[in-house]
Amino acid sequence: MDAGREEGLPTPEVWSSFVRRLEERYGLCEVPRSSLLGSCRPDFLSHALQKRVAFLLPSAVLGELATTHPIVSIASDGESPAVAVPGAVIAAYVGRSLQGPSGGVHGGAIASILDASIGMATNPRSDPDGYVTAQLVVNYRRIVPLGSYVVAIAYVHDREPARRKCYGMSRLVDAGALARTPSIGFSRKPLEAARRDATRERLYADATALFVRQRARRSVGDAEASSQVLAHATQKIRTVRVWNWPAAL
Numbered sequence: 106m107d108a109g110r111e112e113g114l115p116t117p118e119v120w121s122s123f124v125r126r127l128e129e130r131y132g133l134c135e136v137p138r139s140s141l142l143g144s145c146r147p148d149f150l151s152h153a154l155q156k157r158v159a160f161l162l163p164s165a166v167l168g169e170l171a172t173t174h175p176i177v178s179i180a181s182d183g184e185s186p187a188v189a190v191p192g193a194v195i196a197a198y199v200g201r202s203l204q205g206p207s208g209g210v211h212g213g214a215i216a217s218i219l220d221a222s223i224g225m226a227t228n229p230r231s232d233p234d235g236y237v238t239a240q241l242v243v244n245y246r247r248i249v250p251l252g253s254y255v256v257a258i259a260y261v262h263d264r265e266p267a268r269r270k271c272y273g274m275s276r277l278v279d280a281g282a283l284a285r286t287p288s289i290g291f292s293r294k295p296l297e298a299a300r301r302d303a304t305r306e307r308l309y310a311d312a313t314a315l316f317v318r319q320r321a322r323r324s325v326g327d328a329e330a331s332s333q334v335l336a337h338a339t340q341k342i343r344t345v346r347v348w349n350w351p352a353a354l
């Protein structure tokens with residue numbers, strides 16, 4: 106049997122029409138996995154979500170990324186003043202393969218989607234020397250039913266470039282309920298306000314994260330040298346294990 110049908114996944118046609126609707130309604134643009142963000146391979150998420158996942162950026166962000174500016178402005182939500190807030194969206198279908206002990210979607214899968222969405226907002230160019238997650242705090246608000254279409258809406262609310270830090274938030278909402286709201290709601294509003302708004306968009310989970318820019322990469326020569334050191338260290342560790350494990354057990 107076709108694996109997709111077995112899992113009850115939406116067909117590729119149904120999935121793409123869902124993504125196209127999101128794009129049109131909220132001025133988003135799907136990022137082809139092979140293009141601008143190609144240096145970051147989202148295969149992990151893609152496989153876990155059985156390819157029913159889309160990485161979307163506001164069209165304005167994507168337009169700017171084609172130029173030399175990594176950070177861009179997007180429109181405000183009408184309530185707060187317009188500010189430079191890079192945002193990102195991940196849309197996904199969470200099927201039966203993601204079942205957790207609650208009977209709903211596993212919390213680890215939810216955390217992965219939230220993390221990746223803030224990662225995209227923080228670092229839309231997916232620079233290999235870019236920001237990595239240093240801290241992720243997830244609030245699970247409702248069980249996510251298996252077989253849901255969900256949307257993670259992420260944005261950056263603060264940057265401390267001198268300290269290589271970037272703070273972001275994301276909220277995972279039900280796509281069906283989101284369709285009733287006119288705006289995708291990237292904003293600088295405090296999370297509490299976002300949560301209040303989110304009652305009408307059926308909030309499943311939200312997250313705050315600290316991303317830290319990695320220190321500059323070493324030269325290839327250094328990398329080779331360090332891989333030799335690592336190989337040596339690994340061998341030493343194995344040796345230690347061989348001698349110590351039986352005693353420790």
Ligand SMILES: CCCCCCCCCCCCCC(=O)SCCNC(=O)CCNC(=O)[C@H](O)C(C)(C)COP(=O)(O)OP(=O)(O)OC[C@H]1O[C@@H](n2cnc3c(N)ncnc32)[C@H](O)[C@@H]1OP(=O)(O)O
Pocket residue numbers: 136137138139140142143145146147160220221222223224225231236237238239240268269270315317318319320
């Ligand atoms: C087309 C499709 C696209 C698809 C895109 C898919 C998604 C893409 C996105 C994917 C997204 C997924 C992404 C992933 O999954 S990334 C993978 C998961 N993350 C990691 O593996 C990170 C591992 N950790 C590290 O590399 C280092 O520890 C880092 C780089 C984080 C910091 O080590 P470093 O030695 O460089 O840092 P520092 O000591 O100079 O500190 C600098 C400042 O930071 C503060 N600090 C540091 N750590 C923490 C902490 N834990 N809590 C609180 N604060 C912390 C620190 O106090 C200091 O602040 P201040 O004292 O100066 O104020």
